[in-house]
Amino acid sequence: MASMVKSVLGAPINLFSSCLSLDGKEREQHSAPRWQTRRTVDEQRRYQEELEEEKRKRAAHCEKRKRERAAMRTHFRHKYQLAQNAKDDNHLNAVGGKVVLPRELAAVVRSEVPPAQERGFSLFGSFQELDFRVLRESAQNSSQQCTSHRGTTEGARQLRRTAGCRGQIPAGGHWAGGFWKWREPCHSLHCNTHTDGWINLARFWKEDVFRTLHSLHCTTQRTFNSYHTLPHCAVTPAPFCRERLGSSDSVNVLLPQDIGELFRSEGLHPRRMLFEPWAAHREYRGHNCGVFLKNGAEWREDRLLLNREVMTPAAVMRFLPLLDEVARDFVGRLRGRLERGGRGGLTVDLAPELFRFTLESICHVLYGERVGLLSDSPNPEAQRFISAVELMLETTLPLLYLPPRLLQRLGAPLWKEHVAAWDHIFQHADERVQSGYRKLRSDVTAGGGASDRKYPGVLAELLLKGELPLERIRANITELMAGGVDTTAVPLQFCLFELARTPSVQDSVRRQVQRALEQAGGDVAQALRAAPLLRGTVKEILRLYPVGISVQRYPVKDIVLQNYHIPAGTLVQACLYPLGRSSSVFSEPLRFWPERWLGSGSGSGSGSGFRSLAFGFGSRQCVGRRIAETEMQLFLMHILKNFKLEVKSKTDLRTKYTLILQPESPLPITFTLLTPDP
């Protein structure tokens, strides 16, 4: 044994000790390069060159690796909406962003790449050469993304790890419908449409199913062929299903606890489904985008500045008197019409007037001045703006699932109409922004300054603060103007209808309003606070008739919903129409009952905070929410104070979906004066 140890360790020890034993001279001789003694000068030079070449190659290789890793990191940063890194950016900029990833890295990235329609603006580049075959493939890729690990042990292991950190998912499970199913679920994952998104799209177009998309969300159990509309349905749909439409592939949820989970994984810069036709129009015309279409850090920057102007309690107190003035004016004019008509009521469909009312209201808030839409001869240009918004909304829906670039190339009439509608909206908003700007400048030159007078409106505030460049102010003001008309006018139609056909509710809300007004002694803000049924009425209407039928998000981390694993980056839609009508979420879901939102009965338990979602949720919720809520409550307050509302037919109304949910036919209401002039 001893001899074996000696022989194994002997050689290295000898070498080691021989090194130590060298004196200075000997060491110099040993360490001197051999060519110094034996090679010629030529050989020396060649050797030096080879060394240099090798060094260059090594540096280039190193640089390439760094770029590849920078490209990967940038991809993941973009995907998870993390802050950019200047070092990585520099690496990529140095090669003009062109980095070819080696196969193994590309595979890592590929399995994480979000589906084509989720990639935002970068997608437009690829539209240049787009054809339907490519589109179809991209749709298939997006579904493959969900199944990238399908059936593999590693996939299962990874997923178990993901869910394992939640500490509640048992081991085991199997693949189903493209998702990892952890245990036998009560509802199996299925498609509410055909499994091929392109077949669905073709049929939707042919059979005009878009108009009833909200009901489709309720009918998840039906096959596509037997699909038909239910005018006013209570539903017990599956809480979870998959929807494929063109290139869009989403997981649809409706239970508050699932929506809560989705909300918790929306990240710092929440993203919803991109409205491609709108974004394409901005790109086509070279316009800036406002918050609706922006994402990432730029969205947040704009959004925080806008929140200060329209979302904070202080902002509400600033614009509330402007909205009140318009509401009083509207009701005063309606009163005048009734009085002129003598005794008896006036039966009228108020829809056209409501659109003018909401445009007048939003303009007053944005520009700080009235635009005269409630006069007897309203400005025809404003009427054209309203028509343009309607056309823009109507043409958006069928365009949503098609590549705008392709339609643009084909010169498709639908795309042309859409562009013309947006052009008109931009032109109109632009004129208003310019005149607001000129007015502000002349005020400032005259030495007054907006601060001396009444609230000058959102535009002036943004201009005066100077924190946003003019182009971005213009883009955001245009969006607020376009977003502030139909969204508010349509729920008001539903409000009038439901109050009219439910006299008991109408009476109790009116009683509360009258009491609140008396107590508040002319302080409208105080009166609103003292009449919570007004807020309940608005919430109840938006529960039954949500303006947008879904709120969408791309979770930034993997989540588990209903025992299904949902990979980060999957499009998930919270379906508001079936949520609002679900008997497992609301008791007596079809009853118009504003009081359900008051007090302790308004909900408790898991996910109870995610039942009233018409304005979306979290930091990305509707930025016009406070304007819309205040405007609608003030309108109802003055209407109920002045008129009794009735409808001839109390039958359920039919709705249609044209990007916003609307009544299918006019809703005539009979208004009768309650009191002499108040």
Ligand code: HEM
């Ligand atoms: C009853 C009326 C309204 C409803 C139900 C409504 C609904 C919504 C919903 C569901 C969203 C998406 C929120 C999310 O993704 O979480 C949204 C976003 C938005 N809404 Fe509204 N809206 C209404 C009125 C308004 C008004 C009056 C304006 C303009 C003054 C407006 C402007 C916008 C804008 C600009 C966004 C995009 C916000 C962002 O992405 O940061 N909306 N709205």
